[in-house]
Amino acid sequence: MKKLRDYEIGIDRLANKRHYYEFELGDAFFDLFGKELIQGGKLLAKVELDKTESLLTFHFDIKGHVRLVCDRSLDEFDHPVDIDQTFRIKYGEENAELDDDLWQITPNTQVISIAQHLYDYIGLSLPMKKLHPRFVEEADDEEEDNDQDILIYSSRKGAETDGEEDDDDDDEDDVDPRWNALRNLN
Template sequence: MSKLEFNIVEIPDGESRRTVELTDEDLDLSPYTFQGGTVDLLFYRTLHFIRVNFHVDSDVEIVCDRSLKPYIQPIESDYEVVFKVDVQEEKEDENGAIRRFNFSSNTLSIEDEVRDTIFLNVPIKKLHPKFLDEEGRPKEFETKSFGDVKEDTDAEVVDPRWEKLKELKN
């Protein structure tokens, strides 16, 4: 049983809280490397549903797109999952999900939701912190040339075929 899988009978009626510490072996985030983190859970249980709000605070090792060097990216996010008895169709969006109870196992799992929440918060442009300024924006970088650089003298030359086409236009 995963650390993010809970027995339904062990969740008390009403509101309750739990904190789960995750290690690097608890979640598979390939191609990234999960470095561990904390999931703060808020359960709200009634006869008809169980609502699970969670806050993920974790670290993920990713590779910088500019330097190809690995670095640790802190990730923090919130999500909500509602487990209901009478759900005909499961739904989800960027803020939450509605799922069916699994009565056969008498458990509910939020492992997929936690993993997906972390994935969705990995930045699209993965830049090592050394390439960011104090406000988190990318710094300009210089380009270097090696060897002799020839000046572009052909910029002024116009293809004679274009000249002929221009004459036809007039």
């Protein structure tokens, strides 16, 4: 069984250049994080690390599929995943998360674990509504039907009720008198 240690990159001895890593993410990887969100899957994560004196840039390219549970039928299905993300780490006085994709670490940090980043990127790529592929076409048809029943709101009184438009002069009469007072402030 894989452990989180298998997804660590030792940065203390790396030269200042590009380094390439590959990680196979299978059921054992998702077992490390529980199965609430993702039941399992088979993915290949290619990680490019560009190390400089002051910055580490991780480029994640993750492709494959994950096994999800359908929200409607509770059937498991495979969902394709194709992720392209970048994450940066800079050196500083203390360990801190400066932004979603920018961290700060101390210069004496020896190892970076990317397991949580891999899992988070996969989780963020999933749809909010997890539907088995057999239901996706039905959902698309329902959305098209809903698009045809669009309610258009108009604040004009008597707006095109019998196909005729009101004159612009009538609009000025219907305006709240407070707005007319503001127009005179020029």
